[in-house]
Amino acid sequence: MTTDAAFQLLWGPGACGFIISLALFGATLGQSIFYFRCFPDDLKSLRVVVRSHRTMDIGHTYCMAGLYWKFLISCHGVTSFECPVKLPWYAAVLLSYLISSTVQGFYVHRVWIISGRNILLTGLIAAIAIVEFVCTNVAFATWSAPALYSTPWSPRSAGASVICDVLITGSVFFYLRASRRGVRRSQNYFRQLTVVFVNMGVLTCMIATSWCLLYLIQGGNYYTAFPTTFICKSYANSLLAVLNARKSIRERERELRENGHDLATINYASHLLPSLGL
Numbered sequence: 389m390t391t392d393a394a395f396q397l398l399w400g401p402g403a404c405g406f407i408i409s410l411a412l413f414g415a416t417l418g419q420s421i422f423y424f425r426c427f428p429d430d431l432k433s434l435r436v437v438v439r440s441h442r443t444m445d446i447g448h449t450y451c452m453a454g455l456y457w458k459f460l461i462s463c464h465g466v467t468s469f470e471c472p473v474k475l476p477w478y479a480a481v482l483l484s485y486l487i488s489s490t491v492q493g494f495y496v497h498r499v500w501i502i503s504g505r506n507i508l509l510t511g512l513i514a515a516i517a518i519v520e521f522v523c524t525n526v527a528f529a530t531w532s533a534p535a536l537y538s539t540p541w542s543p544r545s546a547g548a549s550v551i552c553d554v555l556i557t558g559s560v561f562f563y564l565r566a567s568r569r570g571v572r573r574s575q576n577y578f579r580q581l582t583v584v585f586v587n588m589g590v591l592t593c594m595i596a597t598s599w600c601l602l603y604l605i606q607g608g609n610y611y612t613a614f615p616t617t618f619i620c621k622s623y624a625n626s627l628l629a630v631l632n633a634r635k636s637i638r639e640r641e642r643e644l645r646e647n648g649h650d651l652a653t654i655n656y657a658s659h660l661l662p663s664l665g666l
Contacts, residue, residue: 399459401602401610405617406452412621413449416442419628426635437494438628444483445624451480452617481536484620485524488549491623492517495556502563513555520548537610546599553596557589584633588626595619 420442424435454476496517500510527541536542564582595615602611 399456399610399613402613402617403456403460405614406456409449409452409618409621412618412625413445416445416621416624416628419625419632422632423628426632434631437490438631441487441490441624441627444487445621448480448483448487448620451476451483455480481528484616485521485528487620488623489517489521491627492520492549492552492556494627495560499556499559499563503559509555509559513552513559516548516552516555520545520552523548537606537612537616538608540603542612542616543600543603546596546603549596550593550600553589553593557586557593560585560589584630588629592619592622592626595622 420438423438427435458476496510496513499513500506503509523541523545527536527539527545561582564585596619599612599615599619602614606612
């Protein structure tokens with residue numbers, strides 16, 4: 389295999405993932421602008437979380453851009469990790485895992501609320517999230533790009549992420565389904581929010597699953613760099629999509645008031661989001 393072909397197989401997947409990452413970064417910026425314009429009265433702590441994620445996402449994008457600029461342009465295709473990109477690479481990896489773990493923490497708190505403080509369920513999800521964190525730290529202990537993409541601890545971390553996402557998504561679907569709430573289907577304000585929760589959970593779960601599968605077939609190349617480059621941005625967009633989905637629900641509440649619906653229906657819509665901690 390020629391040197392150029394080897395270089396393409398080594399760093400091509402990550403470069404392709406970075407292109408997707410840029411698209412998701414644009415979506416994150418758009419969603420964050422929408423959030424701050426539509427929800428100026430949200431809890432200060434929630435707004436701080438969104439601001440922090442936006443800042444971390446900007447930092448992650450900057451570091452990844454710097455990394456691929458160095459590898460693909462400044463270093464003229466040098467495949468060795470001796471190319472001076474260590475600082476942006478370390479920062480990008482740390483920011484990626486920080487974004488993903490904090491979003492999962494946000495969802496664990498939602499599950500705690502909607503499950504009526506189910507200690508067993510919430511504790512199980514939190515324990516798996518901790519396992520994912522431990523696997524991530526073990527994988528990152530070598531402080532080396534080749535080692536991170538080839539260590540078996542990397543797909544173990546992704547596997548724990550899949551289990552965590554499945555439990556969170558399943559819990560949200562179970563507790564928010566209309567039959568549990570005793571709500572007529574025509575008045576099911578939970579339906580739209582549930583769809584957003586589930587779709588976002590399925591998306592992040594699919595990305596983490598692809599991470600595991602690519603590890604099995606990469607054969608010495610860095611195929612896992614493809615999903616790992618943008619998985620944190622899918623989590624960031626997931627958080628913002630759930631928060632922004634509240635706008636249409638509140639618009640429905642306003643329509644109910646304007647159209648003179650019964651007080652019970654209006655009260656149900658009014659207490660929907662606070663009951664979810666949103």
